[in-house]
Amino acid sequence: MAKFRTLDDIGDVRGKRVLVRADLNVPMQDGKVSDDTRLRAAQPTIAELADKGAIVLVLSHFGRPKGEDPMLSLSPISSALAKVLGRTVGFVTECKGPAAEQAVGLMAAGEIAVLENTRFEAGEEKNDPALVAAIAKLGDLYVNDAFSAAHRAHASTEGLAHVLPAYAGRSMQAELEHLEAALGEPERPVAAVVGGAKVSSKLDVLNNLVSKVDHLIIGGGMANTFLAAKGVDVGKSLCEHDLKETALGILAKADAARCTVHLPYDVVVAKEFKANAANRTVNVHEVGADEMILDVGPAAVEALSDALKTCRTLVWNGPLGAFELEPFDAATVALARTAAALTEAGSLVSVAGGGDTVAALNHAGVADSFSFVSTAGGAFLEWMEGKALPGVEALRA
Numbered sequence: 177m178a179k180f181r182t183l184d185d186i187g188d189v190r191g192k193r194v195l196v197r198a199d200l201n202v203p204m205q206d207g208k209v210s211d212d213t214r215l216r217a218a219q220p221t222i223a224e225l226a227d228k229g230a231i232v233l234v235l236s237h238f239g240r241p242k243g244e245d246p247m248l249s250l251s252p253i254s255s256a257l258a259k260v261l262g263r264t265v266g267f268v269t270e271c272k273g274p275a276a277e278q279a280v281g282l283m284a285a286g287e288i289a290v291l292e293n294t295r296f297e298a299g300e301e302k303n304d305p306a307l308v309a310a311i312a313k314l315g316d317l318y319v320n321d322a323f324s325a326a327h328r329a330h331a332s333t334e335g336l337a338h339v340l341p342a343y344a345g346r347s348m349q350a351e352l353e354h355l356e357a358a359l360g361e362p363e364r365p366v367a368a369v370v371g372g373a374k375v376s377s378k379l380d381v382l383n384n385l386v387s388k389v390d391h392l393i394i395g396g397g398m399a400n401t402f403l404a405a406k407g408v409d410v411g412k413s414l415c416e417h418d419l420k421e422t423a424l425g426i427l428a429k430a431d432a433a434r435c436t437v438h439l440p441y442d443v444v445v446a447k448e449f450k451a452n453a454a455n456r457t458v459n460v461h462e463v464g465a466d467e468m469i470l471d472v473g474p475a476a477v478e479a480l481s482d483a484l485k486t487c488r489t490l491v492w493n494g495p496l497g498a499f500e501l502e503p504f505d506a507a508t509v510a511l512a513r514t515a516a517a518l519t520e521a522g523s524l525v526s527v528a529g530g531g532d533t534v535a536a537l538n539h540a541g542v543a544d545s546f547s548f549v550s551t552a553g554g555a556f557l558e559w560m561e562g563k564a565l566p567g568v569e570a571l572r573a
């Protein structure tokens with residue numbers, strides 16, 4: 177970490193406007209934050225800066241909006257952040273421009289405000305210098321505390337670091353230190369569990385991961401795409417049919433790299449995507465045309481647990497099933513508990529990351545038993561692949 181400027185190097189911030197890029201992209205259910213891990217991760221940096229008299233302006237994206245979308249406003253999340261911090265948090269309805277400048281101009285030393293979703297701006301994901309300059313007008317200093325968004329070279333995650341004095345926040349610093357300690361030189365065999373719903377963005381990662389791990393356990397929507405690629409009829413399951421060729425390429429690469437790929441052979445299916453939907457456990461070849469695969473089946477989970485017992489290191493991103501909807505949480509909970517028990521027994525180093533993955537581990541009651549739980553999903557996987565993360569690189573001293 178010596179290569180990065182941190183809050184230890186930031187000097188006197190009293191009265192200075194500090195733009196803090198946090199990751200407030202938290203899971204929501206029924207309009208409420210269902211897991212506040214990322215908000216708690218943002219707390220040390222925000223509190224430290226506010227206590228030192230800075231005017232703290234929190235920047236973040238939320239979801240993947242196409243332009244302005246009231247459903248993806250950060251307003252409700254700023255209230256949740258206030259609860260976590262135990263402090264008053266204001267909300268500014270823009271992240272740049274005259275209205276934002278006026279609102280920030282009225283803030284006093286030690287006050288905190290969240291600015292509106294940076295992805296409402298077309299220039300955010302393009303890292304547009306004009307947007308970078310407009311946001312930079314609001315601040316004197318920039319602190320990046322969003323390791324989980326550091327794989328994006330966006331205006332708020334990368335561009336700002338080039339135009340304002342830039343520092344790593346406490347959460348960013350802790351993530352980099354812990355990941356290096358746990359996974360810098362992982363003990364083999366290494367298993368990776370990759371599940372969840374972001375199939376297209378994670379397929380790229382798998383392509384690189386197969387040459388680095390000994391066991392690749394594929395679950396969630398990811399598994400459906402691989403099963404379909406192998407000719408299985410997955411019915412109405414979440415599946416990216418246009419990526420079947422890519423999936424086959426990954427399987428071939430895994431084979432060449434002697435990486436064992438584990439795909440479910442029994443699955444839990446339902447006709448509706450809702451809690452307690454009528455369901456049945458079937459062989460993957462027996463999924464009905466009107467059914468969805470919502471979880472890995474119990475026989476496959478037992479085999480996965482056995483495979484895990486032979487491993488020394490585990491990296492986990494993405495739940496094995498639709499864990500928010502009981503009983504489709506069963507596979508994720510069972511494998512998480514096996515991993516936690518192995519970690520507690522000292523035979524496994526377990527590192528997990530991902531917004532929903534962390535929520536799933538909390539749901540299983542085992543997050544504290546893992547060796548390290550990262551707030552990051554995609555960024556965590558790219559770090560694991562050995563890729564340079566633009567948001568981290570831009571902070572190098």
Ligand SMILES: Nc1ncnc2c1ncn2[C@@H]1O[C@H](COP(=O)(O)OP(=O)(O)OP(=O)(O)O)[C@@H](O)[C@H]1O
Binds near residue numbers: 372374495500530534
């Ligand atoms: N078989 C399935 N069908 C539909 N959705 C599924 C299935 N399995 C898992 N999911 C959904 O995947 C979502 C989580 O996927 P996601 O890829 O976002 O994981 P994550 O841990 O949040 O990683 P990241 O931080 O990279 O987003 C959950 O909402 C879960 O319901």
Ligand SMILES: O=C(O)[C@H](O)COP(=O)(O)O
Binds near residue numbers: 199324325554
């Ligand atoms: O949830 C995440 O992994 C981060 O917040 C990044 O979100 P993104 O994948 O939409 O860029």
